Amino acid sequence: MASYENLEKIANNLRVEVIKMLKEAKSGHPGGSLSACEILTALYFKEMNVDSNNPNWPERDRFVLSKGHAAPILYAALAEKGFFPKEELMTLRKIDSMLQGHPDMKGTPGVDMTTGSLGQGLAAANGMAIAGKLDSKEYRVYALLGDGEVQEGIIWEAAMLAAHYQLDNLTVFLDHNGLQIDGWNRDVMNIEPIDEKFKAFGWYVINIDGHSFEEIFMALEEAKNTKGKPTIIIAKTVKGKGVSFMEDQVDWHGKAPSEEEAAKALEELGGVF
Amino acid sequence: MANMIATRDAYGEALKELGEINKDIVVLDADLSGSTKTAVFKKAFPERFFNVGIAEQNLMATAAGLATTGKIPFASTFAIFATGRAYEIIRNSVAYPKLNVKIAATHAGLTVGEDGATHQALEDISLMRSIPNMVVLCPADAVETKKCVFKAAEHNGPVYIRLGRSKVPVILDEDYEFEIGKSVQLRNGSDVTIIATGVMVAKALEACDKLAEENISARVINISTIKPIDKDIIIKAAKETKGIVTVEEHNIIGGLGSAVAEVLAENHPAHIVRIGTMDTFGESGDGNKLLDKYGLNAENIVAKAKELLNK
Numbered sequence: 001m002a003s004y005e006n007l008e009k010i011a012n013n014l015r016v017e018v019i020k021m022l023k024e025a026k027s028g029h030p031g032g033s034l035s036a037c038e039i040l041t042a043l044y045f046k047e048m049n050v051d052s053n054n055p056n057w058p059e060r061d062r063f064v065l066s067k068g069h070a071a072p073i074l075y076a077a078l079a080e081k082g083f084f085p086k087e088e089l090m091t092l093r094k095i096d097s098m099l100q101g102h103p104d105m106k107g108t109p110g111v112d113m114t115t116g117s118l119g120q121g122l123a124a125a126n127g128m129a130i131a132g133k134l135d136s137k138e139y140r141v142y143a144l145l146g147d148g149e150v151q152e153g154i155i156w157e158a159a160m161l162a163a164h165y166q167l168d169n170l171t172v173f174l175d176h177n178g179l180q181i182d183g184w185n186r187d188v189m190n191i192e193p194i195d196e197k198f199k200a201f202g203w204y205v206i207n208i209d210g211h212s213f214e215e216i217f218m219a220l221e222e223a224k225n226t227k228g229k230p231t232i233i234i235a236k237t238v239k240g241k242g243v244s245f246m247e248d249q250v251d252w253h254g255k256a257p258s259e260e261e262a263a264k265a266l267e268e269l270g271g272v273f
Numbered sequence: 274m275a276n277m278i279a280t281r282d283a284y285g286e287a288l289k290e291l292g293e294i295n296k297d298i299v300v301l302d303a304d305l306s307g308s309t310k311t312a313v314f315k316k317a318f319p320e321r322f323f324n325v326g327i328a329e330q331n332l333m334a335t336a337a338g339l340a341t342t343g344k345i346p347f348a349s350t351f352a353i354f355a356t357g358r359a360y361e362i363i364r365n366s367v368a369y370p371k372l373n374v375k376i377a378a379t380h381a382g383l384t385v386g387e388d389g390a391t392h393q394a395l396e397d398i399s400l401m402r403s404i405p406n407m408v409v410l411c412p413a414d415a416v417e418t419k420k421c422v423f424k425a426a427e428h429n430g431p432v433y434i435r436l437g438r439s440k441v442p443v444i445l446d447e448d449y450e451f452e453i454g455k456s457v458q459l460r461n462g463s464d465v466t467i468i469a470t471g472v473m474v475a476k477a478l479e480a481c482d483k484l485a486e487e488n489i490s491a492r493v494i495n496i497s498t499i500k501p502i503d504k505d506i507i508i509k510a511a512k513e514t515k516g517i518v519t520v521e522e523h524n525i526i527g528g529l530g531s532a533v534a535e536v537l538a539e540n541h542p543a544h545i546v547r548i549g550t551m552d553t554f555g556e557s558g559d560g561n562k563l564l565d566k567y568g569l570n571a572e573n574i575v576a577k578a579k580e581l582l583n584k
Contacts, residue, residue, distance in 0.1 A: 058343070105341070105370050113341060114370035120334045120362055127338020127346075130323065134299070134344075154362070157331035165323070 004213035010080065011041040015242045016271030017076035017089055023262035025093040028101070031252040033073035035177040035210070035237040036144060042216045043142055044077045052082035055109040061139050062128050064113040066121025067146030067175060068102040069254070074111070075099050083110035119152030121145075122172065126162050129170040129230075140224070143172045148180030151189050156201070162230040163202030170230040171223040175210065177239035179250045198232045210235025243268055275442035276415075280472070281379040283415035284436050285310025287422035288347060288377075289317045295426060299339055301325055301348045303332045308438075309349040309379045329354040333362040333374070340372040345426055351385075352378035352394035352435060356401055367431050368406045375425045376401075377434040381411075382522035383550070383567060384439040384472060384560035393555035399527025401433040402500040408453060409500040411435040411529075413474035414443045417497055420451035428453055437522075439560045441472045445495075456503035458510075462492035465578045466510035469520040470496050470529045473548075473569060477520055480574035491578060499532055507536045516544030516581040520574055522564070525549035546577045 014037055022028040044050070048061040065074050072092065079086045084098065091097035098107045102116025112128075115121040125143040132139050149155065162170055174194065182188045191197075195205045204226045208215035216235070223231035239253070240246025243265040257265055292298045292314055304327045306312040315322035325332045329350055336346035348355070355378040356363070367374045378397065385393045402409045408428060412418040418436065425432040449457070459474070460481050469477035474495045481491040492514055494506055510517060517537065519530035530547030537543050550567050564570055 062341075064338075113338065114366065117361060117365040120330075120337075120366045123331050123334030123362075124338035124341070124366060126331075127335040127340070128342055129338075130335070131299075131339050131342035131344050134320065135342075154328075154330040154334065157326070157328035158334070161325055161328070161331055161335065164326075 007041050007045055007213050010045050011037050012269055014041060014073060014076040014080060016266060016269050017079070018072045019243070019257060019262050019265045019269070019271070021072050021076065021089045021092045022256040023259065024090045026256050027093060028072055028256050029069040029254045030246060030257065031179065031239040032067060032070045032146060032175065032177065034241045034243065034246065035239045036070050036073050036175045037241065038211045038213060038216060039144060039173050039175065039235060040073050040077045042213055042220070044081050046217070047220055048142065052110065055083055059137065059139055062112045062125070062141045064121040064125040064141070064143040065103055065115055066125070066143050067118065067149050068115030068121065071101065071103050074103060078108070078110040081110070084108070118146070118149040119154040122155055123158040125170060126158055126167060129167040130165060132169050133167070141170045143170070145172060145174050147174060147176045147178065147185055147191060147194070150174070150191050150194065159198065159201040159203065166228050167230045168227050171220065172230065172232045174232060174234045175237055176234055177237045179239045179248070179253065181253050183250055195234055202229055204229050204231040206231065206233045208233055208235050210237035211241060275444060277440040277442055278415035279438060279440045280412055280415060280418040280436040281310045281438060283418035284377055284379065284422060285313035287419040288314040291422060291426055292318045292321065295345065297343060297345045298426065299323065299344045299346050301332055301336050301346055303327055303329050303350040303354065305350050311349045329359040330362050333359040334366045336374045337366040337372045340374050345373055345375065347375045347377050349377045349379065351392060352381035352397045353392055356394060356397040360400055364404050368404045371406045371430050373429055375432045375434065377422070377436060379436040380438045381435045382437060382472070383555045383563040383569065384437050384522065386439065386560035386563065387557050389557035390554040395524045395550050395555060396527065397435060398499055398523050398529065402532065406430055407500065408432040408498070410453070410497060411471040411499055412497050413471060413495050414441055414445055416443055416445040416447060416449060417451055421497065424451060424453050435471060437472050442475045444475050444478060451497070454498050454501045454503060456494055456496045456498065456506045458492060458494050458506065460491065460493040462490040463513065464490045464515055465582055466492040466494060466514045466517045467520060467574060467578065468494045468496055468507070468517055468529070468533055470499060471522055473520040473522055476569065476571050477574060479571035480578065483571055483575045484578060489578065489582065496529060499529055502532050502536060504536050504540065507533055508541045511537055511541040511543035518546045518548060518574060518578050518581060520548045520569070522569055523549050524552055526552055544581055546581050548573060548577055
């Protein structure tokens with residue numbers, strides 16, 4: 001079994017940054033940032049071919065954060081990767097900041113698509129994948145969806161399109177933490193069986209534990225070897241993962257921690273202000 | 274008798290020509306390629322044509338993704354679905370990131386005809402011109418349509434091009450020079466100014482001739498770039514004539530008339546009468562007869578111009 005000690009360390013650092021950032025911003029979305037932490041760590045620190053010195057490098061792999069409200073984890077990853085100085089993280093959501101409440105590709109180096117309005121990122125990722133095919137480029141396109149997000153109709157328009165155009169250069173993660181603003185998916189609007197739905201739409205579907213690097217990389221490998229269809233990796237995750245009092249708590253979808261709560265969270269994560 | 278060509282037909286031909294000289298042009302449609310005329314491009318460059326199915330939101334967001342890679346997507350469907358159903362995708366995924374997507378929407382206005390109110394976009398100019406970064410073009414005829422398509426491709430950023438279904442007279446010469454943001458005075462006149470856009474420009478010229486028979490000298494201005502609007506030509510007309518009549522195949526709220534009124538109010542207040550649909554929906558019927566019924570014809574322009582002069 002491979003060791004992912006280094007990636008685990010990075011993931012923990014990113015969690016620490018998310019907590020610090022949100023405490024400073026006094027608003028934002030911790031729950032869905034923390035649940036996607038291992039997925040973004042795996043992509044940015046091992047899987048994806050990107051160059052922080054040349055963010056718009058045409059041959060780069062692309063990442064679309066379709067669940068744009070998880071911007072803090074994306075910003076933490078981009079800063080850690082060197083796309084911009086880490087000090088910028090403390091300006092999140094403040095006037096004149098390069099770090100908008102939801103990702104802005106024009107303002108933030110490394111952000112490949114402007115997102116925030118749910119559902120649109122998957123279709124944009126399709127566009128990038130089509131362009132890659134058209135020009136016989138080697139790059140791959142990755143997107144991260146929220147599980148509440150799949151209630152948007154455009155997701156299924158885009159799901160049809162990706163299969164129709166056989167976009168096997170597209171790999172999508174579903175951050176399946178089960179919670180959305182108003183509660184559990186199953187209570188708000190049931191999305192299950194989500195794997196069967198994507199299968200029926202012509203996708204290759206892999207179910208994994210979204211906090212296991214081993215499973216994430218095995219799935220990514222499988223996705224690359226799957227030809228003629230797009231792959232969706234349904235990652236079972238825990239909302240608020242890593243901070244005990246945030247885990248599985250819907251209240252932490254879109255609320256920033258207070259000084260005390262942040263201190264408690266950082267203590268658990270072994271981070272410091 | 275002028276040559277009659279629908280602007281959507283000119284669009285299809287222009288796209289094909291553009292596709293030949295620019296390999297970055299890609300075209301997307303939502304199951305209406307025969308009607309929007311993107312099928313002409315599809316036939317010439319099938320590998321660069323993408324049908325997204327009956328899914329207009331998907332149409333716009335997919336085009337946005339293509340644009341991030343350097344492609345120049347032209348996304349086409351009927352104006353009502355492009356600007357209505359996909360409005361928020363255009364705003365957030367195309368215009369906000371200033372992506373290089375060209376939205377060429379056909380079947381705008383009453384001249385959709387028999388399909389009726391659900392298919393007659395009378396609010397699209399209003400919706401598109403209130404979005405930051407968006408350029409709004411509404412060509413008057415086939416000649417101008419072709420030039421709009423080429424200039425839109427040169428422009429770096431989102432452009433909305435409003436096109437029609439029905440055949441309209443060719444009124445501009447081939448050597449006419451179109452520039453985004455620049456409007457053109459088609460007739461000089463000193464009594465009243467008629468400012469028109471799209472298929473109403475031909476009606477404005479017809480009205481000008483009728484007014485001349487009554488010794489009324491009408492200036493005619495074709496505003497094909499509704500945003501950014503050519504303020505100078507409007508202010509000059511306000512200064513040099515006694516009043517302005519605007520004419521558009523669109524609701525009088527939010528379209529050309531509103532844009533002209535805004536310029537006048539802030540720069541040179543003048544008498545203005547807006548001709549358009551009077552905050553109503555359309556209905557089924559022959560396109561030209563609908564224009565008559567809703568007052569979008571030369572006779573009504575003449576009447577309104579005369580009323581204005583008698584003020």
